[in-house]
Amino acid sequence: MIEITANGSPVRVASGSAVDAVVEALTGRRLDADGAPLDGAPLxxxxxxxxxxxxxxxxxxxxxxxxxxxxxxxxxxGG
Structure with a gap:
């Protein structure tokens, strides 16, 4: 495990984790290899x-x- 900072908070993730794992954890949505959500809705x-x-x-x-x-x-x- 390693420690990173995600949106200002310390988070422990497995060594070798990629950005997509953090996005999945923070959004609660599964992603395909290209970063698109598997549910088809906009991310x-x-x-x-x-x-x-x-x-x-x-x-x-x-x-x-x-x-x-x-x-x-x-x-x-917004503007």
Whole structure:
């Protein structure tokens, strides 16, 4: 297990975990290898690791190291 920070809170994840595992844990939704929700409904989130945006297609391959800072941001409308 390693410790990361997800949306400002410490979280322990298995070594070798990728971004998609954190997104699944935070949203409660299962994702396919391309980051699309298996239920077919829009997900509406973006992810940054250590301040760098991770494209959805790379979520399953972007591995997290100890101390990584993950931000899962929800899209919002407004002006």
């Amino acid at each position: 509406g989130v973006a992810v940054a690791v250590d301040g760098v945006v991770v494209p959805r297609a790379a979520w399953s391959s972007r591995l997290l190291g100890a101390g990584a800072r993950v931000e899962v941001l929800t899209a919002a409308q």
